[in-house]
Amino acid sequence: MTLFKVENIQKRFGSRVVLENISLSVEEGTVHGIMGPNGAGKTTCFHVLTGFYAPDAGRITFEGHDIAGRKPHQIARLGISRSFQIMNLFDDTVVIENVILALPEFRSRSFNVTQNVFDDTALVDRALEVLDQVGLADRAWQKAAALSYGNRRALEIAVALAADPRIVFLDEPTSGLGAEATRRLMDLIRSLRETYTIVMIEHDMRFLFELADTISVIHWGQVIAEDTPAALRANKWVARSTLGDVA
Template sequence: MALFEAHQLHKRFGDQVVLESITLSFEEKQLTGIMGPNGAGKTTCFNVLTGRYTPDRGSVRFAGEDITGLSPRQIARRGLSRSFQIMNLFDDETTLDNVLIALPAVREQGMSMWRDLGRFSRGRELAMAVLDRVGLAAKAGAMAGALSYGERRALEIGVALATDPRLLFLDEPTAGLGAEGTARVAELIAQLKRELTIVIIEHDMRFLFGLADKINVIHWGQVIAEGTPAQLRDNPWVQRSNLGTLS
């Protein structure tokens, strides 16, 4: 059984059908990519899978449990975490505090714990371990707003990792990055895929083809192709998109 399964998802907004009969499965300890042109329904699909939207029809199962219609917080408590295409960081807090705030122990205590972060020694140890994983331990005391764009992308992944997820969803992790920043994020994700099940929406196909075990192609709100990167290089849609020549 796959760790995560979505079956026959359908979502519409008014008269516009955005997702139609989407079926996906993500195997444990694999990295799965979701690709497609702008307006294909990828982000809406991500939002349905992670609980931000409830599907009009269909079901979502995680670790054998039906999570359809649960809130993002309820789903996160079950071991699913995600990043966002538009970064969601506290710029006026330190890098360390951004991760501390995301720890389950802090979220459960709410604002009272937030005010006492300086005395939460065990949390600081956990947060520093997360920063070390994403290569930001040396920037623990820096304000998040002062980090470079690539460092902020790494921090956002760190915030997602702070929840100790079993499944990590990443939405456009290379958005806005140059070649050097993209290479660093690729190295980080290559390390994380040894430990986690990861699902990525990504426009940079060279990046995605270099990391993914399997890729789903979404267009017109449907899955029109799926397979390994090698299989998709021979797919007519991929070839028409000038991706078939990727080495």
């Protein structure tokens, strides 16, 4: 079933067309990869899909609802979560608090400064559950600032998962990660695909080709190719590139 569908999106900044004609369709329970050279429009595309920018033309539908032009918080409430290329964490707080603050149960509560969030066992338990999904349950009470870069990335994903989304958008999850952390992130995303539909921008093509069911190649603000990793790899220029070595 198509969970998320984008049809002929256009986005201009002044006289410049940044997204010309983006269409893509994400099937439920799959990992949909987006790749493209620097400046191709990938992040702008994410911003439009998750409501940070309104498109100038085109349709975006999620479970049949037209969401083009809706605000980010309205889109989030429908079950669409995202992470950012640049991490947004509260470093001075403990790991679990980052997740608690993102839980819908917490957000819907009226704000009470006298009450300690950690006294609410339901919130803490739910946050621990989310942290467990990304392998950080045993670090729940550490300062977020003390986490390794790879674990910070995992925590960012946990923050995105806290909203209990149907679909998660990840913007370059491997950026800044070393080889070992990238391998662990690959295992993490593999485990998440059981539960969530994932759309992922990624520069690391080996990573993307390993994980994605379908890949859209974006360049010049347009989808210049879209297929399964196996079919994309069959292209003779891909076979000649370093990607050709990917098993």
